[in-house]
Amino acid sequence: QVQLQESGPGLVTTSQTLSLTCTISGGSTTSNYYYSSWFRQPPGKGLQWIGNVSFNGSTNYSPSLKSRTAISRGTSKNQFTLQLSSVTPEDTAVYYCALGGYADYWGQGMQVIVSS
Secondary structure, eight states: OOOOEESSSEEETTTTTTEEEEEESSSSOOOGSSSEEEEEEEEEEEEEEEEEEEEEEEEEOOOOGGGGEEEEEOSSTTEEEEEEOOOOOGEEEEEEEEEETTOEOOOOOOOEEEOO
């Protein structure tokens, strides 16, 4: 069974770059799924799509975050990463990774706090 786990620093300082990794277990790789995606949910707000990397390496980003976001497949075939630069406290959220054309599989989420 496919399982996803987000990892990275839970506390980031304003203006730094947030880097998160999603690790896939259960024998799957990013190539097995159309999209490898990142989402986030700020406190008291709805779920927000950040972007994705497709099975062929092409990327898509939310227009509001595009200038600060980079999503890529990791050197290990069962990982993909999110980098969000120039973070502010407004980037504080629970960050989720997901797999599939319709985000069929999800990680449990990881709290990231941006301190000012």
